[in-house]
Amino acid sequence: MKGVAEELRRALLRHRDGARVFAGTFVVSENTLRVSELLMEALGLLGLPPKEAGWATFALLDYVLGFTIEEQAFGAQQGEGPPAAERMRTLALSRFPHVARAVDALVDPDFDARFTFGLEVFLSGLKSRRAPKAR
Numbered sequence: 001m002k003g004v005a006e007e008l009r010r011a012l013l014r015h016r017d018g019a020r021v022f023a024g025t026f027v028v029s030e031n032t033l034r035v036s037e038l039l040m041e042a043l044g045l046l047g048l049p050p051k052e053a054g055w056a057t058f059a060l061l062d063y064v065l066g067f068t069i070e071e072q073a074f075g076a077q078q079g080e081g082p083p084a085a086e087r088m089r090t091l092a093l094s095r096f097p098h099v100a101r102a103v104d105a106l107v108d109p110d111f112d113a114r115f116t117f118g119l120e121v122f123l124s125g126l127k128s129r130r131a132p133k134a135r
Contacts (some may be wrong), residue, residue, distance in 0.1 A: 001039055001123060001126075002119060004035060005060055005063070008064050009067070010116060011070070012064070012068045018068070019068035019069040019071075019072055019113040020069050020073075021067045023069060036057050039053075040057050041055040046126065046127070056126055060068070062124060063118060063122055067111075067114075085107035088107055111122055
């Protein structure tokens with residue numbers, strides 16, 4: 001699952017607004033079903049029932065798309081007035097103390113590390129749902 005998510009993100013990043021163009025479409029193709037089959041098989045081996053395996057597959061794809069849309073939007077905003085990071089920092093410091101304490105992490109341009117963190121959180125949550133092994 002990790003490899004599929006990372007490869008999808010790389011593919012989307014190769015095209016300007018790739019994630020935004022892909023998002024919002026419900027593509028039914030052999031390729032889409034092949035990827036879904038691979039992911040759902042892995043989740044089934046982990047012990048998830050078909051319903052949860054299907055939901056988890058699409059949740060993973062939604063995570064990749066959403067993250068990549070934000071990543072590409074962040075890059076597109078560079079050079080357009082005050083950087084988004086500075087606007088967020090200024091607003092957070094003025095009214096949102098919890099956000100202000102984490103603002104540097106929230107605007108960290110290391111998207112690879114941020115993506116990996118979110119993916120690991122997602123995958124560890126899935127692992128915790130696996131069915132207990134029969135004795």
